[in-house]
Amino acid sequence: MVNIGACVKEPGSTRKNKTGSWRTFKPILDKEKCIDCENCVLFCPEGCINKDYDIDYDYCKGCGICAEECPVKAIKMERG
């Protein structure tokens, strides 16, 4: 049954929708090179890079912002 007024009582439930399938290019993050600037964390439109710089590929759409904004080129976009 549709909720009364089509309200959604489950916060953050778009997490069910794995947008990783949209991706053509995949960001690969090299923690060795990383200098902890947090650019990638702040600028990811999906918020799918955590504080330990693990990328959640379930959601990463492969936009390439993180790679573009990494000051030390620690992130590379690869096909697949």
Added chain:
Amino acid sequence: MEIREEEFLAPGHRGCAGCGATVGVRLALKALGKNTVAVSATGCLEVITTPYPETAWDIPWIHVAFENAAAVASGVERALKTQGKDAQVVAFAGDGGTADIGLQALSGAMERGHNIIYICYDNEAYMNTGVQRSGATPYGASTTTSPPGKESFGEDKPKKNIPMIMAAHGVPYVATASISYPEDFMKKVQKAKEIDGPAYIHLHQPCTTGWGFDPSKTIELGRLAVETGSWILYEIEDGEFHVTYRPLQRKMVDEYLMAQKRFKHLTEEERERIQHNVDALCTELKI
């Protein structure tokens, strides 16, 4: 600056890859924290974040229509107040929902002095409906309703200056911001939260789909806008204006314009006119 790790906008939303609007919301909510109630106007943000039966919002959220986010926020704020709840109300509306159809409701709400933060996420056109021009579309830009042609060079009016219109309302805190300068933006959001009364933040937000650039360049484009002086970061606190960021060496506007499909049709002469206008304003502001 302490930046919260917590995320209040979940992934899985339907924004285009590289969407700048969701970057803006993520940053704003990091600055505001959990005790926040959000209001959205109809537009990209609302549609991509609440595809029933899902929602990307981890905080309470309400949407009613395109032109009334400020009025809805007014009601929410008063209702929370009567219940003794001290949550911060924040409204997110697009440039269309702010500069055009929602301007009256915004004016009323700001004048009434509600304790709300109103953030206009400005992607400079009606993106949700397919890139039609808004009052915030910049001079020369091509949109689906301001297309260049034999008789047209694109949008023929300058961008409507909403932050100054807000300042003229006597709003205690008015600021411009860009998603490409997260610290600057988040500091402003925090200031807006501390202020007792209304606050208006006009957030510049590049849109890969509507402006025509590679999704990886969203942040770069926002930065170019600021570094060329095409978008100026400032705040107006109790009537005191000051610029919050000055590019070390202002870049040529061409670099910003030529990176986007929406300006590709402009002739050198037209681009020079834009450069001239930017120079005039920047000189006045010592940028």
Added chain:
Amino acid sequence: MVKKVFTANRSVAEAVKLAKPQVVPVYPITPQTTISEYLAQFVADGDLKAEYIRVESEHSAISAALGASGAGVRVFTATSSQGLALMHEILFAAAGMRSPIVLVDANRALSAPLSIWNDQQDTISERDSGWLQIYAENAQEALDAVLIAYRVAEDRDVLLPCMVCIDGYFLTHTVEPLDVPSQEEVDQFLPPYKPYAFLDPENPMSIGTFTDPEYYMEARYAIEEAMERSKEVIAKANEEFAEIFGRKYDFIEPYQCDDAEIIIVAMGSVCGTIKDVIDSLRDEGEKIGLLKLRVFRPFPTQEMKEVLEKASKVAVLDKNISFGMGGVLYNNIKSKTNADAYGFIAGLGGRDITPEYIKEIVAKTKNPTREIEWIGLKKEEV
């Protein structure tokens, strides 16, 4: 309970005070204006503990009401005519978001030409919005209807907004004696509002979402079901209202219908005049009755059928017009009952519906020449 002599606008304001909404966004418009003024004064005097929002338009009034209702409190707003039309978009949203807002509309004609006088075009034009609609005949009914409206709208089986419609000037600006109930009585009848969905950081929800074709129809069907269920809720509210306040309301109020050959159907203040005309016609031996319709949405089909189908003819008085189609009430009755009905458009833009016009309606119903007649037109001006 105390006896007072009030206009319907004042009686509505008293009802609102007794119902204790927490947020009241209103925008003035003739002839609703004094409602907005009384409420402002009540709040200023501390007699109504509510946040009064001096919005800049009716569009924002209903939007703020919907926002406040979404945040979990009881709300009230009032308007009229152009104001209601300006709210149109949000009226549909309020019903769709299942927000139990109570709104009083001082019925007034819609422009153009501009008119500040009464007819019922404004509320009738919102009949498909998903709001319940109650039409009051007098100031007492207006007061009582506001209390009943909250009780019904907020019921978990309903959760739909409700509009109380009071005729501009005829009710809004005419004083009448009435009973004002005590706070204790009202508290007994109207429990505190417990929202189904609300905005609270402790329990985050998203209200007013976007649906694709997968869910929209079901959400709209749910409104239809709630509208249907509201009939039972209204009936129960009416019963309890009678127990507490001693006044019994129903969906319809038949007057002299039992043996009536012709029944006039009407809504609102004109029913008083019609009753007087019926009394005098009955003295002359004419078997005429009145069916006053109080609840227009949900439409009480069964109750209407039972009364109307016994009469040989039915005259429907509409203070509205769906151009090219006739009066809306007439068309609703034609589609829902087997009555031999005729439509009469009257009283638009404040044109008085005199006893003579009502007699003319009766005469024309006896010997009908046209399906729909306009009553009281000045021949020299058409």
